[in-house]
Amino acid sequence: DQQVKxxxxxxxxxxxxxxxxxxxxxxxxxxxxxxxxxxxxxxPTFLISISSIKDKNEDGRFTVFLNKSAKHLSLHIVPxxxxxSAVYFCAASARHGGTSYGKLTFGQGTILTVxx
Amino acid sequence: xxxxxxxxxxKITKRGQNVTFRCDPISxxxxxxxxxxxxxxGPEFLTxxxxxxxxxxxxxxxxxxxAERPKGSFSTLEIQRTEQGDSAMYLCASxxxxxxxxxxxFGPGTRLLVL
Numbered sequence: 290d291q292q293v294k295x296x297x298x299x300x301x302x303x304x305x306x307x308x309x310x311x312x313x314x315x316x317x318x319x320x321x322x323x324x325x326x327x328x329x330x331x332x333p334t335f336l337i338s339i340s341s342i343k344d345k346n347e348d349g350r351f352t353v354f355l356n357k358s359a360k361h362l363s364l365h366i367v368p369x370x371x372x373x374s375a376v377y378f379c380a381a382s383a384r385h386g387g388t389s390y391g392k393l394t395f396g397q398g399t400i401l402t403v404x405x
Numbered sequence: 406x407x408x409x410x411x412x413x414x415x416k417i418t419k420r421g422q423n424v425t426f427r428c429d430p431i432s433x434x435x436x437x438x439x440x441x442x443x444x445x446x447g448p449e450f451l452t453x454x455x456x457x458x459x460x461x462x463x464x465x466x467x468x469x470x471x472a473e474r475p476k477g478s479f480s481t482l483e484i485q486r487t488e489q490g491d492s493a494m495y496l497c498a499s500x501x502x503x504x505x506x507x508x509x510x511f512g513p514g515t516r517l518l519v520l
Binding site: 380 | 440496498502510513516
């Protein structure tokens, strides 16, 4: 049962344009969401997060949007740069034992390629 | 802040052998997580600790897998009688776990190849 889905395996974008990566989830208990970037042979690097009390969070070129009713989130990268080329994972978490958050559930990832 | 470290970075073993991986979390982080990632998939949760207590284990964690965090600092993940299906990247992450500090920070991973 894939509780977090990234339906686009890959995305190709021109340098300077916007990259939009999408993620859907099914578990209504998820209320904290994160995006990670991963290069080959390295661990995931944290990019940005959002809790369910917000619908938008920005950090520099990165913005995450959350639509709770649709159980959908997206990551916008503006402007895209060749160095952004990597695999992007969305992840979700629910409170464990009603208090703090525990494990992350990841999507399958989207390979972003930004062309010069 | 030196980040999460993992050792070894690569391990090649023969089917049936035992392997052990080590993870050193960020020093002030009391929570430590293990994940496994296979090609084309996102990381899958295996288990996590708060200090030395193992709080949750995934169904994926068969009885051949055991994890420990004896003093609440570093952790080890042991796989006994390895199988070819155990070939994967094993990732460790840590965080503080308090409100506002939930972000998990990952180490570089240990890539296991079982021949």
